Amino acid sequence: MLLHPQLMNTSWQELIAKLRSHPPYAAAFSRIYRSEPRRADVLDALGAFERSLVTPDARFDRYLRGQHEAITPDEERGYELFKTYGCTACHQGVNVGGNLFQRFGIFHDPFDDPPLSVADLGRFAITRRPSDRHVFRVPSLRNAAVTAPYFHDGRARTLTEAVQEMARSQLGRPLTDEHIDLIIKFLRTLTGEYNGKPLSDQAEGKPQREARRRR
Amino acid sequence: MGAAGRMVLVLASLLVLLTYLSLRGATPDTVLNEGRLAALDALILNDAGLQRDLLKARAGLLRDYDPLVSDVEGLREASTSLETGRGVGAVAGSHLERLAAEVNEQEVLVDEFKSNNALLQNSLAYFAHVSCRLARLASAQDSTTGEAVGELANGMLRFLAAPSDGEAAASVSRSLGGLARRPVSPTMREDTRALVAHGRLILKTLPVVDNVLARLLATRITERAGVIQDLVADDYRRAESRARIFRVLLYLAAVLLVLYLGRLYLRLRASARALAEKAALEARLQRRAGTGGTPHQLAAI
Known part of the structure; x- marks a missing residue:
């Protein structure tokens, strides 16, 4: 994944150098591994992070397994709207996304307010193919309710802002507040468990503060 | 070179030959x-799986793109294991290089297909949804x-x-243009605008999806993998035949060595006998010399 030319297209030399030159990472590695970033420690940290991404048993998973009472009628209606509006064209599969690339801004250009950052360029920053400009990996929506802020630069602080932006940029029309609310109710059913405990919505506060700082 | 030196040389040569x-x-x-x-079987299977899943995705029968990701991963893993395998013949090697390049190309095209097909399927779903709603609204408000x-x-x-029917595309384009210019009531304005936008996107994206799909289906991965399978099997058969010849030669060398050892044994036995006879003779001579036999008697022995 890290070294694959189609994906992150980096090398260990470049990666280690970047981590060592980034004070917060260097400090974190020093605190946890008692050394500056090294290949084995980076792999260990990535492994620990990836294991934390396994958050099974979301209420929507239970609903798909046949427990219809696992989600409320409003959440079920939100799921219907999610499919009706075509969100499932990109957000699908076991992770409700994460398995394809898509241009951000099909019907409306979300980058019409320059200057652009390197991150705004999307895959183009790696592949240099003009067709990859503003193309990003479609994110998984699992735990979306507790992983604010949203998009590559954290521009949307809440799920409401994120759904509004998606409707404008990808669907080509604004959604009613009622429909946004129902879709968000559905998205909250995708929050799973970690170490046997449901992930908490309280986690939303911290990234939001981070997003505000970045802005 | 003395006899011992010659013997060492012969033994060393024999050792080299046998090794x-x-x-x-x-x-x-x-x-x-x-x-x-x-790995070649896995390549062929994953290529077939990929083609099946691509066609299902194009037809809207694939519910998600996870199978496509899995097919491409399978292709990539098989191709990598072939690349890292030890030497194959030059011809198979060049086919392997081209195979790896085709797998890379497929991976890029599959990503392109997924992105465009997702847009297409999204717009198709939305087009159907909005056109039904507009038809309902229009039946009550604006029949034209x-x-x-x-x-x-x-x-x-x-x-x-x-x-690929240019006339059908032109007709849709005209209808979209007409609808975009048509003054409609505020309640239908947003839906009409969305219908036109998604209709235009379908018109633009469908040929792209079909073009990418055609390129994906034109892949020669299975054909090339079959050729490499034949070459690898031929290589193996040739190596096996060569090995059989060398095993026969090894056997012949062993037989020659056994014959040579037998000959040495016989010579050794003959020499031992001669030595024993000579020793016995000398013993008899000594005994006679001790008892004082005449020279004539000694000469007669």
């Missing part, structure tokens, strides 16, 4: 060969707009059935 024959007579690496053939939406929907159906 050479033994190495060349070894059976080719069966595990490596089977691993290579299994309803007719225009119906005409557009019919044209779109014809276009979807025959995307």
